[in-house]
Amino acid sequence: MSGTDLLRAAGLRVTRPRLAVLDVLQDGGHLEVDEIATLVRGRLDSVSTQAVYDVLGALSRAGLARRIEPAGSPALYEARAGDNHHHVVCRGCGTIADVDCVLGEAPCLDPDNARGFEVDEAEVTFWGLCPTCQALRAVDA
Numbered sequence: 001m002s003g004t005d006l007l008r009a010a011g012l013r014v015t016r017p018r019l020a021v022l023d024v025l026q027d028g029g030h031l032e033v034d035e036i037a038t039l040v041r042g043r044l045d046s047v048s049t050q051a052v053y054d055v056l057g058a059l060s061r062a063g064l065a066r067r068i069e070p071a072g073s074p075a076l077y078e079a080r081a082g083d084n085h086h087h088v089v090c091r092g093c094g095t096i097a098d099v100d101c102v103l104g105e106a107p108c109l110d111p112d113n114a115r116g117f118e119v120d121e122a123e124v125t126f127w128g129l130c131p132t133c134q135a136l137r138a139v140d141a
């Protein structure tokens with residue numbers, strides 16, 4: 001689906017900043033707001049960082065973007081939303097990769113005793129060492 005169609009299907013007005021941010025996110029990965037703003041400015045003449053924040057908020061609320069914030073990392077945005085996938089983060093370099101959710105729906109983990117809470121999400125982050133850092137560790141040893 002084109003960005004225009006995605007925005008319309010989500011009930012959002014189609015604007016050039018929204019299209020540009022969506023386009024940047026759809027190139028993939030997990031991007032900081034500053035990185036998104038820089039890439040958007042490469043497509044549009046001038047867009048304020050605040051405008052980028054506003055667009056990201058609208059896209060997130062509409063389910064077209066997802067915001068993640070692993071411990072020690074700034075907020076990151078991605079276009080892969082709605083599939084409840086998880087993330088694996090490298091303790092060495094901070095690289096983040098997607099990990100499919102076995103169930104694909106939140107919450108994919110049920111606590112034995114939720115203390116009366118109605119649970120709608122389990123935030124799962126896996127931590128470890130990426131292949132590059134594993135190789136570096138082998139050299140150091």
Ligand SMILES: [Zn+2]
Pocket residue numbers: 090091092093094095129130131132133134
């Ligand atoms: Zn690493």
Ligand SMILES: [Zn+2]
Pocket residue numbers: 030078080085086087097098
């Ligand atoms: Zn992701």
Ligand SMILES: [Zn+2]
Pocket residue numbers: 084086100101102103104108109124
């Ligand atoms: Zn899961």
